[in-house]
Amino acid sequence: MGDTRAIDAERLTKRYGEVVAVDELSFTVAPGEIYALLGLNGAGKTTTIRMLLGMVRPTCGRVSLLGTRIRPRVRAVWSRVGYLVETPAAYPDLTVAENLAVAARLRGLTGDGPIADVIARLGLEPYAHRRARTLSLGNAQRLGLAKALIHRPELLVLDEPANGLDPAGVAEIRALLGELAHDGVAVLLSSHILTEVARLATRIGVLDRGRLVWTGATTDLVAQARPRLNVVVSDRTAAVAALRTAGHTAERDGDGLLLDSEHAVRHPDEIATLLVAAGCPPTRLAVEQDDLETCFLRLVGQR
Amino acid sequence: MPWVTFGAFTLVGAFGGLIMFILQDLNRARSLGLLGTKAALTAGTADWSAYFALLSQIVAVGGAVLFGLIVVWLFGREFSQDTAKDLLALPTARTTIVGAKFAVAAAWSLLLGGYLFLLGLLIGAVIGLPGWSTATALSGLTKLLVTAVLTVLVVTPFALAASAGRGYLAGIAVMIAAVFLAQVVALLGYGRYFPWSVPALYTDIAGPDRDPPGPLGFTLVVLIGVAGIAATVAWWRHADHDR
Numbered sequence: 001m002g003d004t005r006a007i008d009a010e011r012l013t014k015r016y017g018e019v020v021a022v023d024e025l026s027f028t029v030a031p032g033e034i035y036a037l038l039g040l041n042g043a044g045k046t047t048t049i050r051m052l053l054g055m056v057r058p059t060c061g062r063v064s065l066l067g068t069r070i071r072p073r074v075r076a077v078w079s080r081v082g083y084l085v086e087t088p089a090a091y092p093d094l095t096v097a098e099n100l101a102v103a104a105r106l107r108g109l110t111g112d113g114p115i116a117d118v119i120a121r122l123g124l125e126p127y128a129h130r131r132a133r134t135l136s137l138g139n140a141q142r143l144g145l146a147k148a149l150i151h152r153p154e155l156l157v158l159d160e161p162a163n164g165l166d167p168a169g170v171a172e173i174r175a176l177l178g179e180l181a182h183d184g185v186a187v188l189l190s191s192h193i194l195t196e197v198a199r200l201a202t203r204i205g206v207l208d209r210g211r212l213v214w215t216g217a218t219t220d221l222v223a224q225a226r227p228r229l230n231v232v233v234s235d236r237t238a239a240v241a242a243l244r245t246a247g248h249t250a251e252r253d254g255d256g257l258l259l260d261s262e263h264a265v266r267h268p269d270e271i272a273t274l275l276v277a278a279g280c281p282p283t284r285l286a287v288e289q290d291d292l293e294t295c296f297l298r299l300v301g302q303r
Numbered sequence: 304m305p306w307v308t309f310g311a312f313t314l315v316g317a318f319g320g321l322i323m324f325i326l327q328d329l330n331r332a333r334s335l336g337l338l339g340t341k342a343a344l345t346a347g348t349a350d351w352s353a354y355f356a357l358l359s360q361i362v363a364v365g366g367a368v369l370f371g372l373i374v375v376w377l378f379g380r381e382f383s384q385d386t387a388k389d390l391l392a393l394p395t396a397r398t399t400i401v402g403a404k405f406a407v408a409a410a411w412s413l414l415l416g417g418y419l420f421l422l423g424l425l426i427g428a429v430i431g432l433p434g435w436s437t438a439t440a441l442s443g444l445t446k447l448l449v450t451a452v453l454t455v456l457v458v459t460p461f462a463l464a465a466s467a468g469r470g471y472l473a474g475i476a477v478m479i480a481a482v483f484l485a486q487v488v489a490l491l492g493y494g495r496y497f498p499w500s501v502p503a504l505y506t507d508i509a510g511p512d513r514d515p516p517g518p519l520g521f522t523l524v525v526l527i528g529v530a531g532i533a534a535t536v537a538w539w540r541h542a543d544h545d546r
Contacts, residue, residue: 047545050544050545053391053392054391054392055388055391055392055543055544055545056543056544056545057541057543072540072541075393075394075395075396076394078392078393078394079394081392083392085388086385086388087385089384089385089386089388089389090386091384091386092384103389106390106393106394106395106400107393107394107395108394108395147389
């Protein structure tokens with residue numbers, strides 16, 4: 001029976017001298033899944049993507065794409081993989097159609113059909129005969145995506161696919177990727193736009209300093225969000241002292257205080273009574289849920 | 304770039320024709336002063352044989368720069384324009400892509416050499432150079448094409464420099480260094496053994512007193528050509544493309 005995983009990365013590691021860019025990274029992506037790699041700048045997302053695509057040789061570990069172990073001599077699998085790494089690039093003096101013709105030729109495609117199809121799919125008709133250097137950032141991004149999709153790949157690896165796109169463009173890409181996933185295409189993308197990832201990805205991997213610190217369904221990441229009690233008082237110093245005396249820990253957050261113990265969240269009335277008795281009546285008291293950004297920043301140690 | 308290289312070879316070809324034109328009439332050469340004196344020193348006589356020799360020297364010296372620029376541009380542009388990453392994970396092998404670039408560079412350079420020869424025929428006919436014979440023309444063409452092939456071989460390492468340096472600058476720097484060293488080494492009398500000096504020495508540019516390159520010199524040129532291609536292919540296949 002064949003391997004059904006589109007991506008199978010096992011203990012991928014990349015060291016540059018003393019610097020560990022990626023550290024024992026293991027994850028899988030199944031066909032029809034949209035897997036998002038999240039991480040701060042320098043977390044190792046692009047290095048990981050380059051190792052998956054055979055552009056960078058792992059220090060150790062291995063990766064298989066669509067059942068094929070990635071090695072220097074491997075070629076056939078690339079006809080089933082499309083990719084866009086970092087900023088999109090094109091030959092500036094060639095038109096959009098000519099750049100796509102080069103991409104088609106390098107992928108062994110013949111005829112004008114694939115070029116016309118992908119131009120239509122990415123909304124590039126008005127720009128087909130414009131030189132690539134005249135394109136806006138958003139349309140250059142579309143051209144990069146077109147090059148990645150021209151051969152109808154089974155696996156798509158995208159580095160920041162929504163970069164430079166206006167909201168309408170982001171919505172189009174979201175719809176396109178959703179459509180592809182529905183058709184069984186596996187998608188691996190990296191992104192900083194957490195709201196888009198939350199709406200688009202089925203699974204998320206969070207990278208921090210080269211290590212995968214969390215992986216799971218997007219819904220599970222959101223479910224990680226801890227409820228906390230947000231209290232606004234006029235005298236925070238006195239309130240913190242009163243809470244500490246009663247055995248509660250509060251951290252300052254903006255104008256208020258946050259208490260994340262289960263008791264405080266379940267019994268906000270007790271906290272309110274305690275503060276009134278201490279002469280620090282709360283002006284606002286609310287149980288709040290973390291958003292995705294807060295969850296993410298907590299996972300990467302930024303909060 | 305194509306038009307730049309054709310334009311450059313048109314200019315140098317025309318300049319060579321101008322020198323022949325001046326040498327045809329020595330009185331006019333003297334009346335032109337320094338230019339006339341220098342022209343007499345570089346070319347000697349104004350006939351078809353001397354003109355073909357001059358064209359070969361143009362290919363050797365000018366070609367080292369222009370053919371070098373072609374190779375640096377073909378490889379360096381992929382990094383300057385950030386398009387190299389789109390060539391790394393394809394069903395078309397990296398070896399094929401690199402080989403295709405070298406093939407285009409060689410064909411383009413040899414085409415320039417052939418163009419220079421045809422231009423020379425036209426200019427020589429217009430100014431009425433004496434000493435024409437089919438044998439002289441064939442000998443001149445052969446020498447020019449061999450010079451072009453030798454020059455194409457010695458510029459292949461510039462592709463590695465442009466690739467590993469990830470842009471035009473490193474390739475151009477190595478090219479300038481090679482051209483400079485070729486002059487210095489030839490001046491010191493060891494040019495027969497220095498691959499980048501061999502094409503120019505083959506054209507007798509240093510005069511009849513200098514020994515032409517021997518089998519060792521030509522072998523080194525071929526070895527440098529093969530090594531330049533092999534090293535460039537190896538770099539594209541095995542280096543970490545992390546930028």
